[in-house]
Amino acid sequence: MPRQLTVLGIESSCDDTAAAIVRHTEGSEPEILAQVVVGQAELHKDFGGVVPEIAARAHAEKLDYCVADVMAAADLSFSELDAIAVTSGPGLIGGVISGVMCAKGIAAATGTPLIGVNHLAGHALTPRLTDSVPFPYLMLLVSGGHCQFLIVRGVDDFTRLGGTIDDAPGEAFDKIARLLALPQPGGPNVEQAALNGDPARFRFPRPLLDRAGCDMSFSGLKTAVLRARDSVVAAKGGLTKQDQADLSAGFQQSVTAVLNEKSRRALTVYLAENPPVPTFAVAGGVSANMDIRSALETVAAENNTRFLAPPLALCTDNAAMIAWAGLERFRAGHQDDMTLSARPRWPLDTASKSMLGSGKKGAKA
Ligand code: KG4
Ligand code: ZN
Secondary structure: OEEEEEEEEOOOOOOEEEEEEEEEEEEEEEEEEEEEEOOHHHHHHHOOOOOHHHHHHHHHHHHHHHHHHHHHOOOHHHHHOOEEEEEEOOOOHHHHHHHHHHHHHHHHHHHHEEEEEHHHHHHHHHHHHHHOOOOEEEEEEEOOOEEEEEEEEEEEEEEEEEEEEOHHHHHHHHHHHHHOOOOOOOOOOOOHHOOOOOOOOOOOOOOOOOOOOOEEOHHHHHHHHHHHHHHHHHHHOOHHHHHHHHHHHHHHHHHHHHHHHHHHHHHHHHHHHOOOEEEEEEEEEHHHHHHHHHHHHHHHHHHOEEEEOHHHHOOOOOOHHHHHHHHHHHOOOOOEOOOOOOOOOOOOOOOOOOOOOOOEEEEOO
């Protein structure tokens, strides 16, 4: 295995078409040589969410251009790549298939090794790309589609301590924005509205705090906000800006309180293992929320644990994390062949019991 590896990463599991090239020489910091992300927000904005068929078609159209652009930006030819890494699940199946087919095409044409990457492993290994964090570390993955605590022990070794049994927090922020007639994506807009709000005016539930462990639930909270909104509308005939702000602030405070307490519990489990460099890292779009971020930072500080939030562009969906996870897997001796298949569901930790909210066909993540 050469000491220096250069890997192309491809990501298309949700609504971002992305390609990136990461280079790493053993003993030094990894380097992102180039990255391209083409979002699809404009295509889905009239539908109130990502439409899988539209997403798949857009990925199929954009992938070749993203790869060509990233190769040109890094000034590399395919023969200079050591491997091609691609998200092969979990995610919206049409998009994942588009990415896998694109990667297989390049691998077959150039003879470059192919590596399938679990999208969640991409997020979970990002602290090693940005900060060379040693194993084991605690990770909170908190996005529009996911919410789980993981102890990351190795490139392919994850222990899930708990997660949401229904909605992900980002999804809840997006739904609350819709309820309050705020624009999408909901997270930043609800956060903005909450700045002028009184979180004490509405007292929303803090779901599952009465239950032991690290599982979470956010769908009942959403219903509580809906009821509060309806009663304000019934009483006053509509929502004022102040009502929007107070409802946003109350909702955000509940999400923060749940993540705060569950992080405390996850840290207790993790720290009981006496990790040599105690680290708590977050990833996912919701980690951009300052209220949530500072609550998590405080919990980490109280437990003498380093807190790490990678730059937002590497916290949200991107291909550099896929290239990096592929590079780590390749270095550990993994490689796939043309039988690599796209998986809509692919839990990172297959040993833990699947989460209540997972569908009939098994745990999504
Ligand atoms: O990680 P991400 O870009 O995509 C996936 O879900 O995979 O996360 C997007 C989610 C959206 O639901 C968005 O509303 C939420 O992250 N988000 C936020 C904030 N910024 C983005 N949620 C709360 N506060 C924010 N500032
Ligand atoms: Zn993601």
